[in-house]
Each structure stands twice: as C-alpha cells, then as structure tokens.
Amino acid sequence: MTPEQQKIQLLEARVNRLEREKTILKKATALLMSEEIDRARW
Numbered sequence: 001m002t003p004e005q006q007k008i009q010l011l012e013a014r015v016n017r018l019e020r021e022k023t024i025l026k027k028a029t030a031l032l033m034s035e036e037i038d039r040a041r042w
Contacts, residue, residue, distance in 0.1 A: 001009075
C-alpha cells in the first residue's frame with residue numbers, strides 16, 4: 001500500500017468515527033431537549 005493509500009484509509013476511518021460521534025451527539029441533544037421540554041410542562 002502506498003503512503004497516499006494509507007493516508008486515505010486513515011482519513012476514511014477518521015471520517016467514519018466522526019460521523020458516528022455526530023450521530024450520538026444528535027441523539028443525546030434530542031434526548032436532553034425532550035427532557036427539558038417535559039420539565040417545562042410541570
């Protein structure tokens with residue numbers, strides 16, 4: 001594997017990780033917002 005191919009593989013792995021983290025953060029934000037809305041109703 002050439003250095004360029006290794007770099008591409010590394011960057012693709014990083015992108016995948018960041019996309020998973022972004023999904024988790026979106027879900028966490030939605031959950032926290034729904035809890036905040038529920039608290040505001042009381």
